[in-house]
Structures are given as structure tokens and as C-alpha cells.
Amino acid sequence: MFIYKTTNLINGKIYIGKYKGNRKNYLGSGVILKKAIKKYGIENFTREIIEDNIEDSQVLSEREKYWIKFYDARNPEIGYNLCEGGEGNSSPRSEEEKAKMSERQKGNQHALGYKHTEETLQLLSELVRGEKNHFYGKKHSEETLKYLAKIATGVIKSQETKDKSSESHKGILHTEETKKYLSEINKGELNPMFGKPVSEETRKKHSEATKGVPKSEETKKRMSESRMGEKHPMFNKHRLDTTKEKITKSLQGKKKNRKDMTSKYVGVSKIKDKNIWTAQIGFNKKLIHIGNFKSEIEAVFAYNKKALELYGENANLNLIEDNNE
Numbered sequence: 151m152f153i154y155k156t157t158n159l160i161n162g163k164i165y166i167g168k169y170k171g172n173r174k175n176y177l178g179s180g181v182i183l184k185k186a187i188k189k190y191g192i193e194n195f196t197r198e199i200i201e202d203n204i205e206d207s208q209v210l211s212e213r214e215k216y217w218i219k220f221y222d223a224r225n226p227e228i229g230y231n232l233c234e235g236g237e238g239n240s241s242p243r244s245e246e247e248k249a250k251m252s253e254r255q256k257g258n259q260h261a262l263g264y265k266h267t268e269e270t271l272q273l274l275s276e277l278v279r280g281e282k283n284h285f286y287g288k289k290h291s292e293e294t295l296k297y298l299a300k301i302a303t304g305v306i307k308s309q310e311t312k313d314k315s316s317e318s319h320k321g322i323l324h325t326e327e328t329k330k331y332l333s334e335i336n337k338g339e340l341n342p343m344f345g346k347p348v349s350e351e352t353r354k355k356h357s358e359a360t361k362g363v364p365k366s367e368e369t370k371k372r373m374s375e376s377r378m379g380e381k382h383p384m385f386n387k388h389r390l391d392t393t394k395e396k397i398t399k400s401l402q403g404k405k406k407n408r409k410d411m412t413s414k415y416v417g418v419s420k421i422k423d424k425n426i427w428t429a430q431i432g433f434n435k436k437l438i439h440i441g442n443f444k445s446e447i448e449a450v451f452a453y454n455k456k457a458l459e460l461y462g463e464n465a466n467l468n469l470i471e472d473n474n475e
Contacts, residue, residue: 151210153201153217154178156230157297158186159194159342160352165230166200166223168214170207183230191349198291211236226252296342299335413446415468417453420446429453433460 156165156177163186167178177187177197187195200217204210215235223229266274280286290298324332338344365373379385412420417431421442427449429440440456443449450468457465 151204151207152199153204153210153213154197155200155217155221155294156183156195156197157293158190159196159346160190162297163229164221164223166214166218166221166235167231168210168235170210178230180230180232182232186230191351193346193349194352196293198293200294296340299340413449415446415450415453416466417457417468418446418449429456431456431460 151168151170153166153168156167158164165178165180165183167180169176175197177183177192177195201213204213218224218229218231218233218235221229223231224234276282334340375381377383412422413427417440418427418429420427424442427443427446429443429449429452431438431440431453438456440449440452443452447470450470454465454467457467
């Protein structure tokens with residue numbers, strides 16, 4: 151029998167529980183925890199044993215209560231636990247009781263403005279020193295160390311804390327040393343998502359959340375550099391000839407369907423004021439002006455000739471219809 155801690159890798163919230171079975175994937179049976187698992191996906195939760203080899207059921211219940219209190223797991227901003235532990239509370243709470251509990255927990259009101267005396271602080275310190283410490287001779291798991299590191303550096307915060315922190319840090323720039331440290335604690339295996347696939351639902355939520363959000367020039371530059379040279383997913387890779395052919399054929403003679411379109415041919419448009427046709431083509435991220443012509447068909451031939459010159463066999467040519475004069 152043991153006491154375990156289940157952690158949500160997305161928001162850092164925890165759940166403390168006791169277990170007498172042997173299921174390796176058991177995460178807990180809390181009502182709020184189950185809803186969270188359904189919302190975020192089971193792949194975003196991890197379990198670790200924080201106290202093992204407990205042989206007495208009564209001791210197991212007492213240790214569960216101790217750890218729930220130790221981690222403040224009943225605080226909605228920290229954990230998913232509803233009860234103080236032990237034998238638990240099997241009777242469902244009414245909506246009124248839930249509302250009262252929520253109000254009591256807001257702002258951590260039970261300890262708001264309260265300070266321990268020096269005597270109490272010293273006593274609490276003595277109680278957890280040396281062999282009296284419940285972790286004496288034990289080590290945190292790698293997962294716990296990563297989580298604690300993120301809390302210590304402020305990487306994991308509640309939404310309220312994030313908002314307050316955002317306001318207080320506006321205009322403040324991190325030093326290069328701090329940036330480097332924050333970067334290091336999220337690299338490779340230190341990243342909580344290392345080796346774990348992101349679900350399609352999570353990808354979609356992230357996409358929706360970032361739509362319309364302007365990026366700074368620094369961010370744009372960093373994103374661009376992250377796909378340059380060897381970092382690009384297509385570096386040293388070539389499309390099959392059959393793939394190139396399909397792409398070329400799918401683009402030939404096609405033009406975006408615009409209401410103000412003056413020609414059905416790619417690269418050709420009419421200058422209405424002068425009643426002449428102009429041809430232009432894009433190459434190396436630049437727009438090249440080919441020339442002006444008296445008729446649409448002349449502009450089309452000029453475009454096709456320039457496309458062959460620039461792109462060779464991969465040129466996107468216009469297919470000229472027979473009914474053109």
C-alpha cells in the first residue's frame with residue numbers, strides 16, 4: 151500500500167491519494183480529477199509514489215491526510231482533492247456547499263494576513279530537520295524535481311498569478327543569463343512534454359488561442375531561423391518526380407477566383423484605363439514585370455515564355471483555349 155501524487159503536466163495541478171492495488175496506470179478516483187483527465191487527456195498526467203510500503207490501513211489513511219495537507223491539495227489553484235483524506239467523504243455535496251467551499255478558498259482566506267510567531271516558525275523548523283523529516287534518506291523522483299524546478303523559477307503559475315505577474319513585469323527585460331537558464335530547464339528531457347505526443351485537440355486549442363495574436367520582430371526572426379538550413383524539415387530531402395509532376399499539373403492554368411479578375415490566365419491582367427494587357431511573374435520572392443501587350447493572348451504567350459525561361463520543366467504554364475483569336 152502506498153500514497154501517490156498525480157500531476158497534470160499542462161497546468162501543474164496535483165491529486166493526492168492512497169492505493170492498495172497493483173495497477174501501474176492508476177491515477178486516482180477523485181471526481182474533479184476524472185473530469186480533468188477527460189478534458190486534458192490521460193497522456194498529460196503522470197503518477198509518482200511519494201510514500202511506499204505502508205502495511206496498516208489506518209496508517210495509510212493518516213498518511214494520506216498528512217500529504218493532502220502538506221501539498222495543500224484541496225486548494226483549487228493547486229490540487230483536485232475535495233476531502234481531507236483518510237476514509238474520505240462518500241456523500242455528494244450540494245451546489246450550495248460547493249459554492250461556500252469555493253468562496254472560502256478564494257484568495258487563500260484561511261491564512262490571508264496571518265503570520266506565524268518566531269517561536270512557532272522555529273518549532274516547525276525543528277520538526278522537519280534531520281531524521282524527523284519524512285524525506286530523510288529519500289530522494290525525489292526525476293518528475294518531481296522537474297516540477298519543483300518549474301515552480302521555483304515561476305514557469306508554472308496559476309492564472310491569477312500569471313495576470314498579476316504580467317502587470318508587474320511589463321517593461322522589464324530578462325538578463326541574458328536568466329533567459330539562458332529558463333531555456334536550459336525546458337530543453338530535452340527536462341521538458342515535461344519530452345517524448346509525449348501532443349493530441350489533436352490540444353493542437354487545435356493552441357491554434358485557436360494564437361489566431362490574430364501579433365508576433366514581435368524578435369519572435370518572427372527566431373521562428374525563421376528555426377527553419378533555416380539543416381533545421382528545416384525538408385533539408386537535404388527532394389520531392390519525387392511524380393510528386394513534382396502532380397503539383398505542376400494541379401497549378402497549370404489556375405488562377406485565384408477574384409471578383410475583380412480581368413483575365414482567366416495566370417500572370418495576365420488588363421489595364422482598363424489604357425485598354426492594354428500586362429504580364430508579370432513571381433520569381434525568388436520578387437514580382438517581375440514582363441511587358442504590356444495589345445491583346446490578352448500576346449500577354450499569355452509572353453508569360454508562358456518567361457515561365458519556361460525561369461522554371462524550366464516545372465513552369466506553371468497557361469493552357470490556351472482554342473476559341474482565342
